[in-house]
Amino acid sequence: MKNVNINGRAYQWPAKPVVVICCDGSEPEYMERAMREGLMPNLKTVIAKGENKRGLSAMPSFTNPNNMSIATGRRAEVHGIGGNYLIDPATGQETMMNDPKWLLAPTIFAEFQKAGAKVTVVTAKDKLRLLLGNGLKFDGSAICFSSEKADKATMADNGIADVLAFVGKPLPEVYSADLSEFVFAAGVKLLKRDRPQLMYLSTTDYVQHKFAPGSEGANSFYKMMDGYVGALDAQGCTLIIVADHGMKDKHKADGSPDVLYLQDAMDEKFGAGKSKVILPITDPYVVHHGALGSFAQIYLYGPQVRDAADFIAAQEGIDAVLTREDAVKTYGLYAERCGDLIVISGGPNHSKVIGTSASKHDLSGLDAPLRSHGGLSEQEIPFISNVHLKNLPQPLNNWDAFFVGCNCVEA
Numbered sequence: 001m002k003n004v005n006i007n008g009r010a011y012q013w014p015a016k017p018v019v020v021i022c023c024d025g026s027e028p029e030y031m032e033r034a035m036r037e038g039l040m041p042n043l044k045t046v047i048a049k050g051e052n053k054r055g056l057s058a059m060p061s062f063t064n065p066n067n068m069s070i071a072t073g074r075r076a077e078v079h080g081i082g083g084n085y086l087i088d089p090a091t092g093q094e095t096m097m098n099d100p101k102w103l104l105a106p107t108i109f110a111e112f113q114k115a116g117a118k119v120t121v122v123t124a125k126d127k128l129r130l131l132l133g134n135g136l137k138f139d140g141s142a143i144c145f146s147s148e149k150a151d152k153a154t155m156a157d158n159g160i161a162d163v164l165a166f167v168g169k170p171l172p173e174v175y176s177a178d179l180s181e182f183v184f185a186a187g188v189k190l191l192k193r194d195r196p197q198l199m200y201l202s203t204t205d206y207v208q209h210k211f212a213p214g215s216e217g218a219n220s221f222y223k224m225m226d227g228y229v230g231a232l233d234a235q236g237c238t239l240i241i242v243a244d245h246g247m248k249d250k251h252k253a254d255g256s257p258d259v260l261y262l263q264d265a266m267d268e269k270f271g272a273g274k275s276k277v278i279l280p281i282t283d284p285y286v287v288h289h290g291a292l293g294s295f296a297q298i299y300l301y302g303p304q305v306r307d308a309a310d311f312i313a314a315q316e317g318i319d320a321v322l323t324r325e326d327a328v329k330t331y332g333l334y335a336e337r338c339g340d341l342i343v344i345s346g347g348p349n350h351s352k353v354i355g356t357s358a359s360k361h362d363l364s365g366l367d368a369p370l371r372s373h374g375g376l377s378e379q380e381i382p383f384i385s386n387v388h389l390k391n392l393p394q395p396l397n398n399w400d401a402f403f404v405g406c407n408c409v410e411a
């Protein structure tokens with residue numbers, strides 16, 4: 001069997017389709033609780049023949065860095081995607097990071113396609129589609145589209161057209177569980193029709209931001225997911241289920257968000273314009289988290305790194321303040337796109353999130369107490385498979401998902 005070498009790792013050509021589900025924001029407790037309540041009989045069957053392990057996400061525990069780590073098999077030090085939002089080192093300007101120009105490494109999908117494989121990628125939000133689909137040739141052997149813009153998919157840009165008719169569902173709302181359900185439904189149909197070597201199904205964490213594990217809103221999502229897990233498993237594939245990151249309550253006892261407005265605090269201490277707090281969670285879809293997460297980049301224009309680090313570390317709910325060099329060493333971040341300091345919040349209840357200035361966060365869309373991610377406490381993720389696994393990478397990370405599906409399946 002041939003190997004495909006991608007970003008320094010050798011992937012074996014899979015005998016069966018490798019299907020990786022990235023269930024966005026799926027803190028391990030969600031599936032555990034739903035299974036205990038008898039809502040995931042298919043997942044129980046999957047686990048009985050395979051594995052129910054835990055893994056870790058890349059830092060920061062945000063969606064794009066982890067999706068791109070899963071898609072490339074490596075951390076941001078190799079692929080360059082550290083969030084949704086950054087200061088462009090070339091211009092010094094704040095900018096969104098959705099453009100594929102920021103992606104520095106080929107994806108596993110593109111490299112497998114080059115080696116002759118069929119590959120299928122379905123993502124919930126369109127913001128990820130261009131990054132995940134980077135380098136794919138839509139010549140009939142690749143498909144990449146989002147459920148958000150499923151109605152706009154064309155053969156030329158996505159390798160598939162008439163998606164709504166094919167899947168048999170209407171275009172889902174962007175803020176809904178349906179957006180993720182559409183991903184699963186498309187995956188089941190495409191696995192049956194195309195039998196691709198690799199399939200990646202990436203959902204959205206709208207439900208997980210809103211509903212805690214064991215709640216009715218969460219349980220109904222996982223019950224829905226279970227039907228599709230069963231349908232994928234029934235078709236004969238290596239199924240791997242991971243998450244991009246976990247999700248924790250980020251509110252106080254009274255339900256209000258537990259926020260440290262770090263730009264306000266820095267401005268008061270060091271003066272206006274002497275620092276810039278960048279929140280890599282910032283994106284156009286902020287309704288369900290108000291751009292509040294447990295990770296920030298700090299750029300300094302004057303204050304000494306040590307003074308700023310000491311000041312930030314003394315704030316309540318701060319888990320770690322790292323220099324750029326330490327963050328690169330510890331978490332495999334991409335140095336050029338890091339601030340002078342990296343700040344991770346959480347505190348004893350994991351609840352602290354970082355904001356910039358109180359006046360800049362519109363929290364009016366938060367119709368439930370804040371749940372979010374980004375910190376160390378959201379690194380733990382499920383790592384589930386429908387087959388027995390051997391020779392697993394240690395530690396096991398979500399970005400090992402395709403490697404494990406190709407190389408670690410017990411015969």
Ligand code: ZN
Pocket residue numbers: 024025062063064205244245
């Ligand atoms: Zn996510």
Ligand code: ZN
Pocket residue numbers: 025063205209289373
């Ligand atoms: Zn999220």
